[in-house]
Amino acid sequence: MGWKGLVTKMVTAYNPLLPGSWAGKASQRLKMVDAGAAPPRYDVLLVDDGDQIRRLIRAWLEGLGLNVVCASTGEQALEVAQACTLAVVLTDYELPGLAKVELVRALKAAQPGARLLVMSGAVLDEVDFQMLGAAGMDRFLHKPLGCSQVQAAVLEEIGGSRAR
Numbered sequence: 001m002g003w004k005g006l007v008t009k010m011v012t013a014y015n016p017l018l019p020g021s022w023a024g025k026a027s028q029r030l031k032m033v034d035a036g037a038a039p040p041r042y043d044v045l046l047v048d049d050g051d052q053i054r055r056l057i058r059a060w061l062e063g064l065g066l067n068v069v070c071a072s073t074g075e076q077a078l079e080v081a082q083a084c085t086l087a088v089v090l091t092d093y094e095l096p097g098l099a100k101v102e103l104v105r106a107l108k109a110a111q112p113g114a115r116l117l118v119m120s121g122a123v124l125d126e127v128d129f130q131m132l133g134a135a136g137m138d139r140f141l142h143k144p145l146g147c148s149q150v151q152a153a154v155l156e157e158i159g160g161s162r163a164r
Contacts, residue, residue, distance in 0.1 A: 038085070039083060039084050039085055040083075040084050040085070041067070041084065041085040041086075041087075042067050042068065042069045042084050042085070042086055042087075043061075043066040043067045043068065043086075043087050043088065043158060044061055044066055044067070044068045044069070044086070044087065044088045044089070044090055044154060044158075045068075045069055045070075045071065045077060045080055045081060045084070045086050045088070045089045045090070045091075045114075046058055046061070046068055046069070046070045046071070046090050046091075047070070047071045047072070047073075047074070047076075047077040047089065047090070047091035047092060047095065047103075048070075048072065048091070048092040048095075048119075049072050049073065049092065049095050049096055050092075051072075053092075054070050054072065057090070057145070057150055058070060060147045060150050060151055061150070061151070061154060063151075064151055064154075064155065066154070066158075069084065072095075073095055073096055073097050073098070074091075074095045074096075074097050074098030074099050074102075074103040074106075075097050075098050077089070077091060077098075077103065077107060078098065078103070078106050078107065078110060081106075081107050081110035081111045081114075082110045085111075086111050086114040087114060087115065087157075087158045088114060088115045088116075088117060088154055088157045088158055089107050089111060089114050089115070089116050089117065090117045090119065090141075090150075090154060091103060091104070091107065091116070091117070091118055091119070092118075092119055092120065093118050093119065093120035093122060093124075094120060094122060100132075101131045101132055101135045102135075104116055104118060104132055104135040104136050104137050105135040105136060107136070108135065108136025109136075115138045115139070115157035115158070116136050116137050116138050116139075117137075117138060117139045117140075117141060117153060117154070117157060118132055118137050118139070118140050118141070119140070119141040119142070119143055119145060120140075120141075120142065120143060121142070121143035121144065124140075138157065139153060139157065141153055
């Protein structure tokens with residue numbers, strides 16, 4: 001399956017909270033893209049298995065005018081990362097399936113130019129932070145998160161990724 005097929009699948013399967021009409025319009029737009037065109041670009045890939053957290057953070061980021069795509073598992077996030085161009089990946093640390101250091105390493109390999117932000121409410125020790133840093137994490141955000149904290153961190157990282 002090419003990137004258009006993955007993105008169409010992503011729009012309909014990975015964003016189940018979006019109204020059906022939006023998903024349909026996005027799928028139609030993707031089908032009209034020239035086969036030789038570059039993969040779609042998103043400002044942020046947001047990965048969290050909590051539906052309410054995903055909805056809230058997505059609203060905060062879209063309120064800044066950012067283009068956000070979501071995934072609820074590490075495997076979905078990796079599929080998205082392999083199909084799109086991303087500026088920032090904001091992922092939860094603890095997810096079902098592929099997660100933690102392994103997910104950070106895989107996402108960095110799929111998106112070497114993207115900035116990786118990891119968020120968690122878990123207490124991590126120095127070894128965890130060293131392993132995440134070695135795997136490609138650029139910043140850690142401790143939950144619970146506030147709107148201004150998330151917005152500022154993502155905007156700073158987007159500025160950094162565009163300057164590279």
